[in-house]
Amino acid sequence: xxxxxxxxxxxxxxxxxxxxxxxxxxxxxxxxxxxxxxxxxxxxxxxxxxxxxxxxxxxxxxxxxxxxxxxxxxxxxxxxxxxxxxxxxxxxxxxxxxxxxxxxxxxxxxxxxxxxxxxxxxxxxxxxxxxxxxxxxxxxxxxxxxxxxxxxxxxxxxxxxxxxxxxxxxxxxxxxxxxxxxxxxxxxxxxxxxxxxxxxxxxxxxxxxxxxxxxxxxxxxxxxxxxxxxxxxxxxxxxxxxxxxxxxxxxxxxxxxxxxxxxxxxxxxxxxxxxxxxxxxxxxxxxxxxxxxxxxxxxxxxxxxxxxxxxxxxxxxxxxxxxxxxxxxxxxxxxxxxxxxxxxxxxxxxxxxxxxxxxxxxxxxxxxxxxxxxxxxxxxxxxxxxxxxxxxxxxxxxxxxxxxxxxxxxxxxxxxxxxxxxxxxxxxxxxxxxxxxxxxxxxxxxxxxxxxxxxxxxxxxxxxxxxxxxxxxxxxxxxxxxxxxxxxxxxxxxxxxxxxxxxxxxxxxxxxxxxxxxxxxxxxxxxxxxxxxxxxxxxx
Numbered sequence: 162x163x164x165x166x167x168x169x170x171x172x173x174x175x176x177x178x179x180x181x182x183x184x185x186x187x188x189x190x191x192x193x194x195x196x197x198x199x200x201x202x203x204x205x206x207x208x209x210x211x212x213x214x215x216x217x218x219x220x221x222x223x224x225x226x227x228x229x230x231x232x233x234x235x236x237x238x239x240x241x242x243x244x245x246x247x248x249x250x251x252x253x254x255x256x257x258x259x260x261x262x263x264x265x266x267x268x269x270x271x272x273x274x275x276x277x278x279x280x281x282x283x284x285x286x287x288x289x290x291x292x293x294x295x296x297x298x299x300x301x302x303x304x305x306x307x308x309x310x311x312x313x314x315x316x317x318x319x320x321x322x323x324x325x326x327x328x329x330x331x332x333x334x335x336x337x338x339x340x341x342x343x344x345x346x347x348x349x350x351x352x353x354x355x356x357x358x359x360x361x362x363x364x365x366x367x368x369x370x371x372x373x374x375x376x377x378x379x380x381x382x383x384x385x386x387x388x389x390x391x392x393x394x395x396x397x398x399x400x401x402x403x404x405x406x407x408x409x410x411x412x413x414x415x416x417x418x419x420x421x422x423x424x425x426x427x428x429x430x431x432x433x434x435x436x437x438x439x440x441x442x443x444x445x446x447x448x449x450x451x452x453x454x455x456x457x458x459x460x461x462x463x464x465x466x467x468x469x470x471x472x473x474x475x476x477x478x479x480x481x482x483x484x485x486x487x488x489x490x491x492x493x494x495x496x497x498x499x500x501x502x503x504x505x506x507x508x509x510x511x512x513x514x515x516x517x518x519x520x521x522x523x524x525x526x527x528x529x530x531x532x533x534x535x536x537x538x539x540x541x542x543x544x545x546x547x548x549x550x551x552x553x554x555x556x557x558x559x560x561x562x563x564x565x566x567x568x569x570x571x572x573x574x575x576x577x578x579x580x581x582x583x584x585x586x587x588x589x590x591x592x593x594x595x596x597x598x599x600x601x602x603x604x605x606x607x608x609x610x611x612x613x614x615x616x617x618x619x620x621x622x623x624x625x626x627x628x629x630x631x632x633x634x635x636x637x638x639x640x641x642x643x644x645x646x647x648x649x650x651x652x653x654x655x656x657x658x659x660x661x662x663x664x665x666x667x668x669x670x671x672x673x674x675x676x677x678x679x680x681x682x683x684x685x686x687x688x689x690x691x692x693x694x695x696x697x698x699x700x701x
Contacts, residue, residue: 164221172481181600200628203467207596208621218473219463230651241658248658250425251455254448276430277441291392294352300332301434303359304367308335310427311434313498323440337367351382357395363403443632450636458644472648480524484552489532492559492588500532510646510657526653555622559588560630595620
């Protein structure tokens with residue numbers, strides 16, 4: 162019997178068993194099915210598996226040569242084979258004087274040091290616009306990883322905002338229709354606004370269209386382009402030539418490398434908005450947290466390796482228990498954008514159907530990732546989770562501590578601490594009810610309850626507890642999910658570092674753009690639906 166056949170047989174048995182039964186029959190289940198690494202506790206005891214399943218899953222990973230693939234990831238090999246590139250986002254958080262990969266570390270830190278110098282100049286009020294006024298607003302123009310990563314982290318670490326004399330406000334713009342940019346510009350002054358244009362290729366139409374609108378806005382307010390471009394635009398890209406041609410001066414350019422995927426780039430100078438928000442020292446702690454997980458991922462035994470366990474559990478749910486949707490539920494409002502960030506990280510990476518050998522995949526790949534901040538989600542879709550007909554796996558994420566009275570310097574700090582524990586208690590309660598259903602209803606007489614107040618439970622979940630939400634632990638959390646995605650790509654034999662499904666739609670859009678703007682354009686080459694829609698657009 163093959164490993165897959167054994168796993169299918171174990172899954173068939175597990176479908177007949179309830180999580181309540183597993184907890185009742187197995188001693189020290191939590192102790193055996195949870196792992197702590199520094200500030201993070203990963204509890205997977207409420208997943209529908211046991212030691213036998215876990216051993217078989219680890220055997221599956223070893224048969225897929227996961228240990229060899231981890232070594233290849235942390236090398237300079239071109240494991241992104243479709244684009245002939247390495248995938249070395251881990252190099253962005255190497256210590257400055259790393260003995261291993263010293264050449265990479267030196268190259269990365271040369272750019273980071275330039276970025277840190279700019280951040281400190283802005284924080285000190287020494288960076289000024291063309292009229293000599295201090296910069297007070299920074300607008301990050303990007304899309305995908307150039308937007309989601311910086312925005313997610315800046316929002317999550319709002320408690321660590323660096324204080325400046327005049328105050329510094331950050332804004333994020335990504336939509337190509339200009340709606341976000343229009344809303345932002347209404348409240349800004351050209352003299353005190355700095356734009357960051359982040360685009361790996363510096364050819365992304367979404368980003369460049371917003372950048373061009375920003376340039377026209379500055380021109381209307383400040384006049385001579387050559388002067389305001391130098392003072393009011395920062396560029397971040399792999400293409401220095403394109404940034405220069407656009408008008409960004411070389412001293413305002415920060416460079417990326419083609420081995421950094423956009424969704425893995427927040428650790429680089431793409432993270433400039435993060436550094437502006439929390440300061441250089443805290444940005445370095447963010448990098449240090451991710452580096453700690455890089456070491457854990459490389460060195461820990463698979464049985465104690467959090468990213469490996471996350472990936473194996475996900476594969477078990479998707480491929481053997483046929484649970485194809487996964488909800489991410491943070492119980493902290495600061496992680497508002499974390500699920501959106503993971504949607505790109507996971508679905509753009511592993512939403513593939515072709516193996517590395519160019520054959521169709523043999524197993525389902527990435528699940529649908531969705532979710533919301535837990536306390537809000539409880540009043541939205543938890544009804545479906547608890548009593549619906551769909552099977553959903555969940556990740557609950559929560560910090561253990563929040564609100565320090567000395568830090569807040571607020572009279573009502575104690576009430577805020579109580580509110581935090583209210584959220585934490587809800588996090589624990591919801592995972593308990595999802596797992597155990599009616600068995601979690603303490604002091605309830607089920608015979609007296611109508612059937613519509615019953616709960617079947619047996620919905621699997623993992624819980625990720627952080628000591629507190631701060632730069633180091635957030636760096637750890639993000640890196641854990643990054644490496645989980647890589648492990649699953651190995652299990653499914655796919656390339657997680659390209660995104661051809663993104664590129665083609667944008668190319669077709671570019672071909673349709675001139676057709677939309679010319680009333681008498683030839684539409685005969687288009688399908689009937691697209692042709693009809695364009696004619697309707699032109700009619701209105």
